[in-house]
Amino acid sequence: xxxxxxxxxxxxxxxxxxxxxxxxxxxxxxxxxxxxxxxxxxxxxxxxxxxxxxxxxxxxxxxxxxxxxxxxxxxxxxxxxxxxxxxxxxxxxxxxxxxxxxxxxxxxxxxxxxxxxxxxxxxxxxxxxxxxxxxxxxxxxxxxxxxxxxxxxxxxxxxxxxxxxxxxxxxxxxxxxxxxxxxxxxxxxxxxxxxxxxxxxxxxxxxxxxxxxxxxxxxxxxxxxxxxxxxxxxxxxxxxxxxxxxxxxxxxxxxxxxxxxxxxxxxxxxxxxxxxxxxx
Amino acid sequence: xxxxxxxxxxxxxxxxxxxxxxxxxxxxxxxxxxxxxxxxxxxxxxxxxxxxxxxxxxxxxxxxxxxxxxxxxxxxxxxxxxxxxxxxxxxxxxxxxxxxxxxxxxxxxxxxxxxxxxxxxxxxxxxxxxxxxxxxxxxxxxxxxxxxxxxxxxxxxxxxxxxxxxxxxxxxxxxxxxxxxxxxxxxxxxxxxxxxxxxxxxxxxxxxxxxxxxxxxxxxxxxxxxxxxxxxxxxxxxxxxxxxxxxxxxxxxxxxxxxxxxxxxxxxxxxxxxxxxxxxxxxxxxxxxxxxxxxxxxxxxxxxxxxxxxxxxxxxxxxxxxxxxxxxxxxxxxxxxxxxxxxxxxxxxxxxxxxx
Numbered sequence: 001x002x003x004x005x006x007x008x009x010x011x012x013x014x015x016x017x018x019x020x021x022x023x024x025x026x027x028x029x030x031x032x033x034x035x036x037x038x039x040x041x042x043x044x045x046x047x048x049x050x051x052x053x054x055x056x057x058x059x060x061x062x063x064x065x066x067x068x069x070x071x072x073x074x075x076x077x078x079x080x081x082x083x084x085x086x087x088x089x090x091x092x093x094x095x096x097x098x099x100x101x102x103x104x105x106x107x108x109x110x111x112x113x114x115x116x117x118x119x120x121x122x123x124x125x126x127x128x129x130x131x132x133x134x135x136x137x138x139x140x141x142x143x144x145x146x147x148x149x150x151x152x153x154x155x156x157x158x159x160x161x162x163x164x165x166x167x168x169x170x171x172x173x174x175x176x177x178x179x180x181x182x183x184x185x186x187x188x189x190x191x192x193x194x195x196x197x198x199x200x201x202x203x204x205x206x207x208x209x210x211x212x213x214x215x216x217x218x219x220x221x222x223x224x225x226x227x228x229x230x231x232x233x234x235x236x237x238x239x240x241x242x243x244x245x246x247x248x249x250x251x252x253x254x255x256x257x258x259x260x261x262x263x264x265x266x267x268x269x270x271x272x273x274x275x276x277x278x279x280x
Numbered sequence: 281x282x283x284x285x286x287x288x289x290x291x292x293x294x295x296x297x298x299x300x301x302x303x304x305x306x307x308x309x310x311x312x313x314x315x316x317x318x319x320x321x322x323x324x325x326x327x328x329x330x331x332x333x334x335x336x337x338x339x340x341x342x343x344x345x346x347x348x349x350x351x352x353x354x355x356x357x358x359x360x361x362x363x364x365x366x367x368x369x370x371x372x373x374x375x376x377x378x379x380x381x382x383x384x385x386x387x388x389x390x391x392x393x394x395x396x397x398x399x400x401x402x403x404x405x406x407x408x409x410x411x412x413x414x415x416x417x418x419x420x421x422x423x424x425x426x427x428x429x430x431x432x433x434x435x436x437x438x439x440x441x442x443x444x445x446x447x448x449x450x451x452x453x454x455x456x457x458x459x460x461x462x463x464x465x466x467x468x469x470x471x472x473x474x475x476x477x478x479x480x481x482x483x484x485x486x487x488x489x490x491x492x493x494x495x496x497x498x499x500x501x502x503x504x505x506x507x508x509x510x511x512x513x514x515x516x517x518x519x520x521x522x523x524x525x526x527x528x529x530x531x532x533x534x535x536x537x538x539x540x541x542x543x544x545x546x547x548x549x550x551x552x553x554x555x556x557x558x559x560x561x562x563x564x565x566x567x568x569x570x571x572x573x574x575x576x577x578x579x580x581x582x583x584x585x586x587x588x589x590x591x592x593x594x595x596x597x598x599x600x601x602x603x604x605x606x607x608x609x610x611x612x613x614x615x616x617x618x619x620x621x622x623x624x625x626x627x628x629x630x631x632x633x634x635x636x
Contacts, residue, residue, distance in 0.1 A: 011314075169602045172368070173363050173364075173365070176361050176364075177331075177365060177367065179332055179352070179359070179361070179365075180359070180361060180365040180366075180367070180423075180426075181367075181378070182331075182332075182351075182352040182353045183330060183331075183352055183353070183355075183357060183358065183359040183378055183384060183427070183436075184353075184378050184379035184382060184426065184429075184430055185353050185356070185382040185430060186353060186379075186382045187353060187355075187376070190382065194367075194378075195367050195369070198369035199367075199368055199369055276606045
């Protein structure tokens, strides 16, 4: 009984303790609100502006509807998506085996890879493209196709994808996992596919997302090579109709957020999905 | 079951000689440990057997056939690693099934074998858990089950218990031995822990500087070290330096004492300087009354330290022969304190001599 009484007596104080522990300091909240404002205010302004300038009787989403009705919007948007996906595919096919091999068998080359991977940061895009043009012009069948942009964007995305894969591979004990799989009879391709890639899922998704963001938003090269990608279209519209341009900006925001959310959900379900895949 | 023969294995890393003409024979169904300090080459030897390293010279014969030309994935050897090596994206069951999946075994056979092996290592109820949901000890058990699933000709274990805490380590090493005896699989075990090696092995190869210093049963290694390195590395030894007085009678002078060495391998000439080794448990102590001299054959010593080790207490002594350690019953040690003067008796039958 004495014990019960003691527990009952201590309950209110333990609640108080928990409340005190859960209480967030005021300055934490202040910084949180300030940070949120930095993000929210511009977005709110964009949304407000994209809903303004509408004539009486028109839908408040008039500028969005105008944009969606424009065939150029649809074609430029799909072109950018197509280029983004191609860029991701080419980047992954090139980079995953390369980074895997360097980590596993040629760790001495990692500093060289680090250096190469930051070159796109050091060389401005315009310089890179001007340098590449004489070479690309010789491959005439490719030069006139939008796929040429994918190849250039692979270079732009290199630092982001390499860093993501590098961090992912550092986070696992690559050599031990590969040797464990080898001792069980697996060859390297199977090990890469069944053991390493499922454990790199988050890194691959993160790197792919950044690659998509770069490919969707790139303007300089697409404009120079005269391809009507989404960013070129947005700029063109923005110079003639400000409201439509801002509406387009918000649409691209939503697209990137949606892509992020989708990839995040894909990454979260990764472990279970991988386990299910193994059983089949 | 298979035999393993290592013939003249040599491996260098730059100027460092990791293995220097290593020879070793492991009989079928035998549990052999490679024991030695860090950098002695034991892991390199194991990795060469596994196919993850290649020697500069020498042969690795399994059942009399050289396997050096085969890649690791063709050798059919189960391996348990020091680091946790379970595939993080797979459950315990799928980890165990992995090798069978590579061999294209049917789903039923895979599931049955995985269940049997996980039950064998005491994890029958954890089949659906991912490695992150298992403790270190459980992960190594699953790794052991996984390595056994492919019915390997040889089981290789590279310090599999070194990342575990002491109690789990003792428990798991007994389990490894139980499983090995149950399956009768030829096993090569690498460890730097002498207690581990001596407690579970049929034979132990003590290694130093890329060579086998001594290869024998745990009792032979513990009771009859053949080199100063083995004597110092395995267990605790007192080292006495002396001069051979009589070669025929095996008498050695150590300070004021004339010691008769019963070691049958004693093969030193008169005047030669030898090292004598005696274990702390072969030294006994008697309390001396004030001013009394020790009895003949005994010599006096002053207690310098007392370390409680459970059933025994290790007593540090300052003597005319130099500092000595003696293990006495903890009940007896209750009567001792620092600076107590005691009579020290060496069990001369336990003396071992090694030429300098």
